[in-house]
Amino acid sequence: MLAGQMPAEKLQDFKGSSKRLLGLLRPQRTLAGLVLLCGIAGVTLSVIGPRILGHATDVVFAGFIGGDLPAGVGKDEIVAQLRARGDTGRADMLAAMDFVPGQGVDFDRLGHILLWVLAIYIAAWVFGVMQGRLTARVAQNAVHRLRSEVEAKLSRLPLSYFDQQPRGEVLSRATNDTDNIAQTLQQTMAQLVTALLMIVGVLAMMLWISPLLAVIALVTVPVSIWVTTRIGKRSQPQFVAQWKTTGRLNGHIEEMFTGHSLVKVFGRGKEAAEAFEKHNTELYASSFRAQFISGLIQPAMMFISNINYVLVAVVGGLRVASGSLSLGEVQAFIQYSRQFSQPLTQVASMANLVQSGVASAERVFALLDAPEQEPDPASPGVRPAAGRIAFEHVSFRYLPDRPLIEDLSFVAEPGQTVAIVGPTGAGKTTLVNLLMRFYDVTSGRITLDGVDIATLPRAELRERVGMVLQDTWLFGGTIAENIAYGADAPSDADVAAAAEAAHVDRFVRTLPDGMDTVIDEEGSNVSAGEKQLVTIARAFLAEPSILILDEATSSVDTRTEVLIQRAMNTLRAGRTSFVIAHRLSTIRDADVILVMEDGAIVEQGTHDDLIASGGAYARLYSAQFAEAAVEVD
Structure with missing residues (x-):
């Protein structure tokens, strides 16, 4: 019914991703070795237990047999009498037993055996606890390191990667998928090691007790492997689809909650809910198929195990009757056959968890393998920056076949304020992205005080630049902490001076806690204009050589805008400023005002010169400020 809702997807490289996932454990070889040793010790003791317990069964059974026989008669004499009467089967069975006619159960011997069994199982439990603790340490250390690699990778990825990926999808890989990997390693590593060791140990004991019964028990192994493989191949694509759909669902939720107010304003709550329901249904379908198909493994293995139990019990009973095996040996063998089937069932049932974990690992590895931005060159050393910016025949395109900026050249002298205007899509913000090296130029170069910025480490370049964007960003913390984000360990006086320069103090004085007012993560307890003032104060505190203001006053009222303009006139002194x-x-x-159209500078000059020329700038200015009477027929 659900099969047609989503096309099945396959892992690109299950074997390679599995090896790479196991490679996460390589730095912890010592701990992993201890896990293996604890597993060997625990399994060895667990395997010995049933064999010794079989001796206890033989003692009890021999006691009941001996108690029913007359005392003073030898065992060989009783066996001979039975053979003489033609009761060969019973004679063979008693001949293989260790009993004393007329003597009941030897409780002293039985007690010693049971104490040994108890000690063995307690020791096996201790080794199991140690193995579990070491496994948790190994798994969490590996995932801790993986998370660190993901975090470091995110800082090295170019801005283009995030432009092409939904934020919720990236977050899902960094959180949900890594958590799933941790769960997979935690639950499968110890169990898988124990199960494989148990299979080897139990198989050795079964061969020791009865090669014939061992062969009968092994007949079901190929059937088990065939069933597991068939089911696993069908469930594997569903786990891939499950985690991809999880990423899409997270992306949708992140977008809807980020733009919650806009969804309400435009009355798109119904559409958002329908999109959520679509993604949620797809996730339900893929998860249901993955869990249902993989869940068939355990019932199938239990069915095969029960068939194996019946065969062993029947043939074992015949071997006891013939005197080839003792009752305790058959009882121990049945326990071993159950122990042999159990790890096979565990390994089979872990297949769904392993496939889910490898699917998540492949998604995380795809993130780790994403092309990084070009590495920074070796730092040429910090130089005093006057702030002269020169674009020299710069060309840039986001897509190879779609040019955006072609052969752009201009110079911004130190202390100048360069305004960039033009219609939407003209390339204004792209110009700033190139200056900040969020993107690298396709051809040409950009220089800072004569030095090609491509030869500067990005951190060194960006620490000289203060940037205020139209989209404000505040983190959960006080107003003072948000302003202090612009510098390393600034003093309270520095923060207060920046707040005063940006006129943050005007609205802070109205707040009960002043600068210690806590802003929530969304900044909903301050207005949009107030948030923008805080971001401007943050840029002021950095005291950069270059200021970039991308519609920095778009959300403030006219009076506040005038005050900010006056403050910026003072702060821009001696600094190169770009204003979009x-x-x-x-x-x-x-x-200087640069007028951009289609990625090129079509005009440049002062306001008065551009108005007088009557070109593109004059038309833009007239469209905003000229009064015209419009008649509508």
């Missing part, structure tokens, strides 16, 4: 603005009134006093 749609409201042209905010950049009238800029030293």
Whole structure:
């Protein structure tokens, strides 16, 4: 019924991903070796237990047989009498037993045997606990290191990767998939080692007790392997689909909660719920198929195990009757056959967990293998930066066949305020992304004080730049902590000065806790304009050589905007400033205005010069500020 809802997907490289997943354990070879030793010790003791317990059964059975026979008669004489009467079967059975006619159960011997069994099982339990603790340490250390690798990888990925991936999908790989890997390692590593050791140990004991019964028990192994393989091949694609669908669902939830207010404003709650229901149904379908198909393994293995039990019990009973085996040996063998079937069933039932874990590992490894931004060159040393920026024949394109910026050249002198205006999609923000090296130029170069920024480490370049974006970002913490984010260990006086310069103090004074007011993670307890003031104060505190303001005052009122403009006039002194603005009134006093269209600078000059030329800037300015009477017929 559910098979047609999602196409089955396969792991790209199950074998390779499995090896790489096991490679996470390589740095902990010592602990992994201890896990193996504890497993060997625990399994050895667990395997010995039934054999000794079989001796206890023989003691009890011999006691009951001997108690019913007359005392003073030898065992050989009783066996001979039975053979003389033609009761050969019973004679063979008694001949193989160790009993004393007329003597009942030897409880002293029985007690010693049971004490040994108890001691053995307690020791096996201790080794099992030690193995479990060591396994947890190994698994969590491996996943801890994997999470660190993912975090480091995210910091090395270019901005283009995040532009192409939904944030919820990236978060799902970094959280859900790594958690699933941890669960897989935790639950399978110790159990798998124990199960494999148990199979070897039990098989050796079964061959020791009765090769014939061992062969009968082994007949079911190929059947078990065939069943497990067939079911596993059908469930594997479903686990891949399950985790991919989980990523899509997380991406949708993250988008809907981030834009919750807009969803409400535009009345798209129903559509959002329908999209959620679609993703949720797909996840239900893939998860149901994965768990149901893989869940068939254990019932199938139990069925095969029961058939094996019947065969062993019947043939074992015949061997006891013939005197080839003692009752205790058959009882021990039946226990071993159960112990032999149990690890086979465990290994088979772990197949679904392993496939799920490998599917998650493949997604995490795909993230770790994603192309990184070009490594930073060796630092040439910190130089005093005057802030002269030069674009020299710069070309750039996001996609190879779609040019955006072609042969762009201009110079921003130290202390100048350069305004960048133009219609949406003209390349204004792309210009800033290139300057910050969020993207690298396709051709040409950008220089800072004559040094190609491609030769500078990104961190060294960006520490000289203060940036305020139209989309504000505040983290959960106090207002003072959010402002202090712009510098390393600033003093309270520095934070207060930056707040005053950005006029944050105007609204902070109205708050009961002042600068210690805690902003929640979404910043919902301050207005959009107030959040923007805090981000501007953060940039002021950094005291950069270069300021980039991308619509930095778009969310503040007109009076606050005037105050900020005055403060920025002072702070921009001696600093090169780039201002991206749609409201042209905010950049009238800029030293140079660059007018961009289709990735090229079509005009540049001062406000007055551009107005006088009557070109593209004049048309933009007229469209915003000229009054016209519009008649509508």
